[in-house]
Amino acid sequence: MRIQQLITVTTAALLALTAVTACGSDSESTALDGALGNQAPAKNGGTDGLGGFDGNGKAGAPGLPKAGTxxxxxxxxxxxxxxxxxxxxxxxxxxxxxxxxxxxxxxxxxxxxxxxxxxxxxxxxxxxxxxxxxxxxxxxxxxxxxxxxxxxxxxxxxxxxxxxxxxxxxxxxxxxxxxxxxxxxxxxxxxxxxxxxxxxxxxxxxxxxxx
Structure with a gap:
């Protein structure tokens, strides 16, 4: 009985550790995408409003300034x-x-x-x-x-x-x-x-x- 309880506790601990590791991987991946400039196209064109894509994600001219007004x-x-x-x-x-x-x-x-x-x-x-x-x-x-x-x-x-x-x-x-x-x-x-x-x-x- 004690052996069965130990196995149950060990399994739960491993599952919890796996979940935490997976969350950490997602965060690290997101941070890496940001550092490499792999952001998703902005709604009105550009990545963070700086050009590079139009509204359809097609290549444009990187770095063109955006005014808004x-x-x-x-x-x-x-x-x-x-x-x-x-x-x-x-x-x-x-x-x-x-x-x-x-x-x-x-x-x-x-x-x-x-x-x-x-x-x-x-x-x-x-x-x-x-x-x-x-x-x-x-x-x-x-x-x-x-x-x-x-x-x-x-x-x-x-x-x-x-x-x-x-x-x-x-x-x-x-x-x-x-x-x-x-x-x-x-x-x-x-x-x-x-x-x-x-x-x-x-x-x-x-x-x-x-x-």
């Missing part, structure tokens, strides 16, 4: 250029005629202007914005084949920037900054520059700017 986008832009006097009033002189077409067709939710001719576009979906630019560029290139060879928009995860000055572009594409959306089929930057596949087929994101 126009105020935050302007704050990001101000690290590259003058973005004082931010306005979202389309009647202001800083707004360009025709920019309102971006609102519905491109999924733009808010437009702003600041500094010396810098325009900011907040949008719903990065892939939709890229695809729309590619579609319109393809139409324009039927008459002007070289149009768009330099690219156009500076992109973050949820906003785009159109500066009016070249120094702004050069500052913005430094490491850790924004990238230029380029959808021209003949675009081929020198070696050493980024040419990351964009979410729209036929487009890339690059840090090469041709003056």
């Amino acid at each position: 126009m105020a935050k986008a302007a704050q990001i832009v101000s690290t590259y250029a003058d973005c004082s006097g931010l306005s979202t009033d389309p009647n202001d002189d800083d707004f360009f005629p025709g920019d309102e077409t971006y609102d519905q067709k491109w999924g733009v939710t808010e437009r702003g202007a600041c500094g010396k001719g810098t325009r900011i576009f907040m949008f719903k979906d990065l892939k939709t914005f890229q695809a729309r630019y590619k579609a319109e560029l393809d139409e324009d290139r039927k008459e002007s084949p070289n149009k768009g060879h330099r690219g156009k928009f500076l992109l973050g995860q949820d906003f785009a920037v159109l500066p009016d000055q070249k120094p702004v572009i050069r500052n913005a594409i430094k490491p850790g900054g924004l990238l230029i959306l380029n959808c021209h089929p003949d675009f081929n930057p020198p070696s050493g520059y980024r040419k990351d596949p964009a979410l729209a087929k036929g487009c890339v994101l690059t840090n090469y700017f041709e003056d």
Whole structure:
């Protein structure tokens, strides 16, 4: 009888130890995934909001900044250029005629202007914005084949920037900054520059700017 009780107690102790070990393994595995950057894609794109995936888990451009609001986008832009006097009033002189077409067709939710001719576009979906630019560029290139060879928009995860000055572009594409959306089929930057596949087929994101 005593032997049977000893066996029962020993078995229970082993089962408890196994359960504790299993829990420890899960915690260690989770910590290791975090250290290696193996996080699950965030709901709105990116791992922890820093890029790398879109909402469908497809590869994007790692490290693109995410704003969330126009105020935050302007704050990001101000690290590259003058973005004082931010306005979202389309009647202001800083707004360009025709920019309102971006609102519905491109999924733009808010437009702003600041500094010396810098325009900011907040949008719903990065892939939709890229695809729309590619579609319109393809139409324009039927008459002007070289149009768009330099690219156009500076992109973050949820906003785009159109500066009016070249120094702004050069500052913005430094490491850790924004990238230029380029959808021209003949675009081929020198070696050493980024040419990351964009979410729209036929487009890339690059840090090469041709003056």
